[in-house]
Amino acid sequence: MKEKKRFVCQQCGAIVPKWMGRCPECSSWNSIVEEAVLPEKKFTREYKRPELLDSINYSEDERILTSIEELDRVLGGGIVPGSLILIGGDPGIGKSTLMLQICGNLSQKKSVLYISGEESEKQIKLRADRLKIKSGNLYIMAENNMNLIEMAIKELRPSLAIIDSIQTVYYPELSSGPGSVSQIRESTVKSLSISKETDTAIFIVGHVTKEGSLAGPKLLEHMVDTVLYFEGERYHSYRLLRSVKNRFGSTNEIGIFEMKDSGLVEVSSPSKYLLSGKLPDTAGSAVVCILEGTRPLLVEVQALVSRSGFNLARRQTSGIDYNRAALLIAVLEKKLGYMLSQEDIYINVAGGIKVEEPGADLAVVAAIASSFKNRPISEDTVIIGEVGLAGEVRAVSYVEKRIQEAYKLGFSRAIVPYENTVDISKSIKMRIEGVKNIKEAVEASIT
Secondary structure: OOOOEEEEEOOOOOEEOOOOOEOOOOOOEOOEEEEEOOOOOOOOOOOOOOOOHHHOOOOHHHOEOOOOHHHHHHOOOOEOOOOEEEEEEOOOOOHHHHHHHHHHHHOOOOOEEEEEOOOOHHHHHHHHHHOOOOOOOEEEEEOOEHHHHHHHHHHHOOOEEEEEOHHHOEOOOOOOOOOOHHHHHHHHHHHHHHHHHHOOEEEEEEEEOOOOOEOOOOHHHHHOOEEEEEEOOOOOOEEEEEEEEEOOOOOOOEEEEEEEOOEEEEOOOHHHHHOOOOOOOOOOEEEEEEEEOOEEEEEEEEEEEEEOOOOOOOEEEEOEOHHHHHHHHHHHHHHHOOOOOOEEEEEEEOOOOOEOOHHHHHHHHHHHHHHHHOOOEOOOEEEOOEEOOOOEEEOOOOHHHHHHHHHHOOOOEEEEEHHHHHHOOOOOOOEEEEEOEHHHHHHHHEO
């Protein structure tokens, strides 16, 4: 019988009738690879009678705590037994280090299996010794054959298993190489089946492409229970763990770690760190309190406005969406009459934090105005608010929680949207100034 072939995009998983240089679905170049089509498998499983919801007993106490509070918060209160968790990040960001630290903590009380397709047992032992991890009930396996991995998990029945990484695991029955769409899909499906069958929580580690998405089809994220992203600059010591999908908790939480010689260490006061290098009385610097999930974070927004030497002025942002920054610059030009068309403008969020919420708009506007006028913003001031196209300052959520965080770090004055002033209790000992538009905000912030 002639072997059937098909052409599959290694980026999005699209199937096309013939080889093409460019994928018609995701527009990526040279990503289409020829793969053999396997005959459909007939799954025969024992029939399981449906159960009434009220007859199923489950308690939140069954969650497995990792003793790493930042991770437990991101997961929604710990690891759910039988769940499949995908953690992705750039190479060298610290994924394997975090996984080994989790294994070290849990192995003191529970059975844990660490499977590596990238390192040998001796290499893992060397890294564990450097991290000063006590073995306990920690089993190590250097294997990338999915059939053998399945046998090991079913034999040991550990509470937690780590597969590092999913791109190195392969099925011998498939003709395509490890890391291909077919291999990743089949390996993930099998991992999901094993986790539900054995009630073993499984972490699978995934690499991230240059575009910032997990290597392999997007289908991979839909199959797992939780998707975590490990973010941060390789040359900065701080790392952010962010949840983008979680069936058992909120997707708004983040965890902050610092990479040290002894491994990843939790950061207890991230706001203090993010403001640690701030220079006093510097034009173009504004402090804002953003919300990452339920956690308020104080970050420094920096702006540099300088005369352009070219006909087309330059705009560059780091940590702030470029289009959002362009919109705020346009509002400043229109509503305050600032001549910024011939000025190069650079905007940066210190500490490598990415700010996505609109509550930082007013701080960006104030930082640009401060740099343009070369007049600093008062050191004791925190600025919070969303800016509309008409130059109005709109209300933000949880303003009192943000102000309390600023007060803890020694700030005595807050510029907030006027609509939010009614939500702030009189017990707060900070000076609150409500503003209705960016003109009032700039006049109040620049000394």
